[in-house]
Ligand SMILES: Nc1ncnc2c1ncn2[C@@H]1O[C@H](COP(=O)(O)OP(=O)(O)OP(=O)(O)O)[C@@H](O)[C@H]1O
């Protein structure tokens with residue numbers, strides 16, 4: 001037998017380089033993954049087309065009136081519209097942004113950068129994770145007892161003043177409740193963004209004599225900003241889309257006459273409604289008055305546009321922060 | 327805290343220094359760091375054992391030894407960088423100009439402002455080149471203004487000293503992450519010297535550099551050692567022999583009962599002795615390349 005040199009082996013092995021496309025399992029996997037993506041995109045597409053189609057009567061003929069109108073008992077009404085719902089949802093979003101975002105981000109910074117890794121911390125983190133999975137109705141119940149009804153057990157343990165503060169079933173109560181609801185999500189996503197900051201950056205900052213707070217301000221927060229932002233704005237979308245907790249808190253589905261402008265803060269002490277509530281109400285009334293089906297579809301389009309605008313803002317801001325971070 | 331350290335720095339040279347100065351041509355500076363019986367643990371694992379070492383002012387001290395013997399670990403004790411690792415624990419006596427570095431009330435932030443560090447892996451901030459170098463001076467309040475004037479001078483000076491000015495001067499405002507690995511490391515050196523520390527700790531600063539940049543850095547070290555004390559970790563034996571005044575050779579001992587490896591300081595002496603006439607056979611076989 002001839003002597004086989006290393007070169008011979010290498011030349012023979014080189015023949016097998018021609019094998020592109022032979023990975024059958026990989027191809028199947030790729031098609032399956034792409035397939036699920038396209039199916040879900042298709043479903044969303046159909047959904048959007050459907051609500052646009054159903055709501056077109058309202059949206060095409062009287063968009064301005066629909067956006068500025070109110071709850072009505074009949075669907076054929078010049079004053080029918082979503083403005084009261086927009087008012088409620090706007091202020092709910094504002095409360096979430098003002099209360100849940102700073103608290104949640106601060107809690108995440110504390111847990112990641114300051115808290116000792118001991119049993120208490122682990123217990124708190126576990127509790128936060130569990131809270132993020134609690135159904136929203138339960139938060140609605142909490143909100144009802146904390147912010148709306150006075151003669152509950154929470155009232156007896158000295159929290160009755162909260163009800164005086166919120167004024168009962170008002171946008172304030174709704175906003176506070178939804179802020180509590182999204183708080184765990186804000187904390188968890190912010191924690192993950194903060195944890196992803198490379199330790200080399202932190203050491204570099206400490207190495208030239210930065211204090212912990214300087215390090216957090218100049219390294220951790222800028223680096224984690226895109227992730228924190230994405231998480232917080234997604235949780236905002238969630239808050240705007242919730243209906244169940246608002247029903248418990250006492251959002252109104254009929255007979256709400258006041259139609260305050262967005263900047264009218266006195267209406268924060270009045271009863272309220274919100275976009276998801278309008279949708280639920282109108283869908284349930286379409287048996288009695290078919291025109292409400294169109295109104296509900298149009299309201300869904302409005303809600304979708306609001307949520308999409310929020311998400312687009314999130315993406316744009318994230319890209320800007322990411323570019324800054326290099 | 328601030329006052330205490332500067333008092334310590336300006337203390338008069340001890341008598342021992344004078345007698346040695348009379349003996350030989352080599353002028354010896356004050357002792358900057360005095361380590362006695364230093365042990366470092368990561369959790370229950372003892373990474374280095376019983377280190378006794380004195381590092382002198384206006385000298386370059388090299389740490390050499392095989393990978394994992396604890397060079398980085400000891401180096402990070404010197405500016406309390408190990409505080410940042412939750413499981414790390416330092417035992418023993420570490421003195422900086424006679425001050426106990428680990429005493430209660432010593433502010434690790436102040437320590438690090440005086441004892442700068444260049445890390446083993448280049449870690450530029452995701453900011454512009456200018457902002458990287460200006461980071462320390464801004465944060466320590468060395469300069470009043472956020473840009474221009476004095477700060478420009480500090481940045482240029484630091485970049486020049488770190489042999490990166492020519493490559494960086496036209497792109498000061500572009501991101502430091504767009505630089506090559508070797509450029510990034512020199513930028514980190516510039517960042518460390520921009521705050522004008524008293525001591526510079528360098529953990530393998532040249533491992534990603536080509537011979538030209540390495541030569542620049544070595545020149546820099548020679549230039550600045552009259553102002554700073556430098557401790558450098560290196561895997562490059564020639565570099566240690568070329569630049570350092572003293573060399574500490576670390577090695578590992580396998581603990582028979584737990585199969586873990588603990589770093590020990592085998593020998594510490596003037597560099598020429600370590601390389602020409604070492605006292606310990608382990609040092610000899612390492613520096614001659616028979617073990618490592
Ligand atoms: N953060 C850490 N946590 C746990 N163990 C560590 C940590 N850092 C280092 N060690 C351990 O301490 C020992 C010494 O590590 P060190 O990094 O000081 O070695 P080194 O001499 O710098 O090695 P190299 O030349 O490869 O950089 C090693 O066994 C290492 O596994």
Ligand SMILES: [Mg+2]
Nearest residue numbers: 397398446529
């Ligand atoms: Mg090392």
